[in-house]
Amino acid sequence: MSEKLLEIKDLEVIYKTDLETVYAVNGINLSLNRGETVGIVGETGAGKTTTALSIMRLLPSNTGVIPNGSITFDGQNILTLKEGDMRAIRGERISMIFQDPMTSLNPVLSVGDQIEEALILHNHEKRTKEQIKMRVEETLELVGIPSFRKNEYPHQFSGGMKQRVVIAIALACEPELLIADEPTTALDVTIQAQVLAMMKELKDKMQTSMIMITHDLGIVALTCDKVAVMYAGEIVEFGTVEDIFRSEKHHPYTIGLFGSIPNLEQESERLDPIDGLMPDPTDLPAGCKFSPRCPSCMEICKTSPPNDYYDGEHRIKCHLFNIED
Amino acid sequence: MIKFVVGRTLMIIPILLGVTFIVFTILYLTPGDPGRMILGPQAEQIAVDMLNEEMGFNDPFFTRFFAYVINVVTRFDFGTSFRTRQPVFDEILIRFPYTLRLATAAVVVASFIGIPIGVLSAVKQYSLADLIPRAISMFLAAVPLFWLGLMLILTFALTLGWLPSSGVATWRHYILPVTTSALPTAAGLMRMTRSTMLETIRQDYIRTARAKGAPEGRVIFKHALKNALLPVVTVLGGSFGFLLGGAIVTETVFAMPGLGTMMVNAIRMQDIPMVLAATIFIATICCLVILMVDLAYGFIDPRIRAKFLK
Numbered sequence: 148m149s150e151k152l153l154e155i156k157d158l159e160v161i162y163k164t165d166l167e168t169v170y171a172v173n174g175i176n177l178s179l180n181r182g183e184t185v186g187i188v189g190e191t192g193a194g195k196t197t198t199a200l201s202i203m204r205l206l207p208s209n210t211g212v213i214p215n216g217s218i219t220f221d222g223q224n225i226l227t228l229k230e231g232d233m234r235a236i237r238g239e240r241i242s243m244i245f246q247d248p249m250t251s252l253n254p255v256l257s258v259g260d261q262i263e264e265a266l267i268l269h270n271h272e273k274r275t276k277e278q279i280k281m282r283v284e285e286t287l288e289l290v291g292i293p294s295f296r297k298n299e300y301p302h303q304f305s306g307g308m309k310q311r312v313v314i315a316i317a318l319a320c321e322p323e324l325l326i327a328d329e330p331t332t333a334l335d336v337t338i339q340a341q342v343l344a345m346m347k348e349l350k351d352k353m354q355t356s357m358i359m360i361t362h363d364l365g366i367v368a369l370t371c372d373k374v375a376v377m378y379a380g381e382i383v384e385f386g387t388v389e390d391i392f393r394s395e396k397h398h399p400y401t402i403g404l405f406g407s408i409p410n411l412e413q414e415s416e417r418l419d420p421i422d423g424l425m426p427d428p429t430d431l432p433a434g435c436k437f438s439p440r441c442p443s444c445m446e447i448c449k450t451s452p453p454n455d456y457y458d459g460e461h462r463i464k465c466h467l468f469n470i471e472d
Numbered sequence: 473m474i475k476f477v478v479g480r481t482l483m484i485i486p487i488l489l490g491v492t493f494i495v496f497t498i499l500y501l502t503p504g505d506p507g508r509m510i511l512g513p514q515a516e517q518i519a520v521d522m523l524n525e526e527m528g529f530n531d532p533f534f535t536r537f538f539a540y541v542i543n544v545v546t547r548f549d550f551g552t553s554f555r556t557r558q559p560v561f562d563e564i565l566i567r568f569p570y571t572l573r574l575a576t577a578a579v580v581v582a583s584f585i586g587i588p589i590g591v592l593s594a595v596k597q598y599s600l601a602d603l604i605p606r607a608i609s610m611f612l613a614a615v616p617l618f619w620l621g622l623m624l625i626l627t628f629a630l631t632l633g634w635l636p637s638s639g640v641a642t643w644r645h646y647i648l649p650v651t652t653s654a655l656p657t658a659a660g661l662m663r664m665t666r667s668t669m670l671e672t673i674r675q676d677y678i679r680t681a682r683a684k685g686a687p688e689g690r691v692i693f694k695h696a697l698k699n700a701l702l703p704v705v706t707v708l709g710g711s712f713g714f715l716l717g718g719a720i721v722t723e724t725v726f727a728m729p730g731l732g733t734m735m736v737n738a739i740r741m742q743d744i745p746m747v748l749a750a751t752i753f754i755a756t757i758c759c760l761v762i763l764m765v766d767l768a769y770g771f772i773d774p775r776i777r778a779k780f781l782k
Binding site for chain 2: 234253257
């Protein structure tokens with residue numbers, strides 16, 4: 148159970164254009180065991196999707212650069228793999244559910260064809276055409292779409308149904324690692340719950356590891372085993388769901404995140420959001436990236452970046468705890 | 473589907489009536505004496521007047537217009553040429569195959585050059601494979617057609633002596649005119665394909681295709697090209713219609729007996745029935761081409777097909 152499937156070490160990603168350099172991901176460490184679900188939470192622009200695209204090696208080829216770090220998947224560093232070898236992994240061993248189901252499906256191909264494609268591309272079992280057709284129908288039924296609709300086109304499906312199709316594409320080859328990039332952001336709340344429940348069920352059935360990217364803490368509590376809180380391209384806090392939701396010690400940013408959602412047990416007139424905005428990723432603060440917005444900011448925070456503080460598996464990147472020890 | 477096709481085909485009728493009316497009015501307003509045109513400058517004035525009266529050229533405008541339309545609709549009679557005294561439609565039918573051959577070949581050649589190069593230059597944006605075709609296409613789109621034709625004649629017919637410069641006797645005679653018509657069309661197609669491809673390959677569904685592990689060629693040709701093709705087909709249909717309407721410059725430069733040269737001659741000779749018939753014929757062809765383009769949309773894009781079927 149504790150076998151490592153994915154390990155990200157000191158990963159840095161920048162987007163380099165003629166005008167500026169965006170520091171999207173700044174040295175993150177993350178590991179994932181088989182069958183486990185890790186949630187990555189954080190604001191828009193924290194580097195969550197960039198991290199996911201790095202694992203898929205699908206960063207925009209003209210701007211995205213990985214200057215440092217390694218991503219080890221099942222023992223091999225995928226950042227140094229040849230494109231052809233990577234292609235064999237993509238869609239078969241690692242697959243990704245994209246954020247916006249409205250634009251993630253090709254409008255001129257039928258949904259059946261789009262699911263079938265992954266199966267044809269990774270046909271190791273030498274399935275016959277008939278068997279592939281069967282598998283397509285099976286996958287559709289699995290995500291709750293009647294199989295007779297496989298010849299229909301994306302415009303004939305509703306948003307929630309489209310997201311199911313996107314999930315079906317990702318699941319068709321029974322991947323070992325599934326990256327779900329805000330799979331429910333584009334959906335309304337009732338459909339959200341259905342899709343999440345379905346994903347959890349499928350994950351348990353197929354023993355898939357999952358990275359769940361979201362900015363919804365409710366989803367994290369519902370689906371994840373471990374959580375990484377990202378801020379300005381760094382993981383500021385990492386731990387089990389227990390650590391994040393129950394522990395006394397937290398990164399000030401995590402406290403801020405929890406302060407931004409309504410609490411059922413406490414009577415309060417207003418929510419307590421984090422003041423200020425994310426720092427400009429082209430010009431990050433010198434010390435702790437969160438220091439300009441941090442309510443407990445100290446002198447040291449403005450000048451030197453904090454190290455990780457460990458409490459078992461729970462890890463917090465903040466000077467507050469380093470000083471105590 | 474059938475309902476859509478029939479409906480669209482019926483739409484052609486009012487368009488053609490409109491075209492006929494406009495051209496008829498313009499020709500009615502042009503100065504000139506039809507009787508004099510037919511009988512020639514030496515004829516007696518009295519004979520000219522008698523002919524005008526006899527052929528109804530002195531009748532009021534609307535009487536003449538409706539008489540013309542009724543003749544065309546009921547007897548398919550477009551009148552006789554002032555110059556040759558032959559039914560004009562027969563001459564159009566003799567001339568049309570040359571133009572059709574030229575236009576079809578030009579459009580086919582243009583697509584085979586323009587679309588692949590457009591795709592290549594979009595995929596390799598800002599590389600030499602992009603810059604060079606773009607520079608060439610800019611040049612071809614800007615250069616006047618007659619100059620291009622003359623340069624080709626100068627190079628391949630006069631200097632090198634490889635190809636004939638005028639006439640339509642063999643397929644070799646078509647090479648230079650087809651090239652002349654095809655190159656600027658290819659340039660337009662290339663630029664259009666490039667810009668729509670650039671837009672398409674940045675779409676989310678292209679990333680989805682890559683995430684499935686699809687190789688680049690498959691991503692481009694199966695996922696992107698079909699989406700990028702719609703505006704390209706529009707341009708293609710437009711150029712085809714334009715070329716069928718008589719590639720006047722090309723035909724003149726290469727002395728081809730096509731519709732274009734015929735029309736220019738008819739206009740110069742004030743051969744009114746000929747000009748009218750040719751215009752109506754070309755308008756019909758253009759309408760049919762546009763209809764085909766609309767149907768091609770449905771073939772390419774299921775969203776549009778869904779609208780047809782409803």
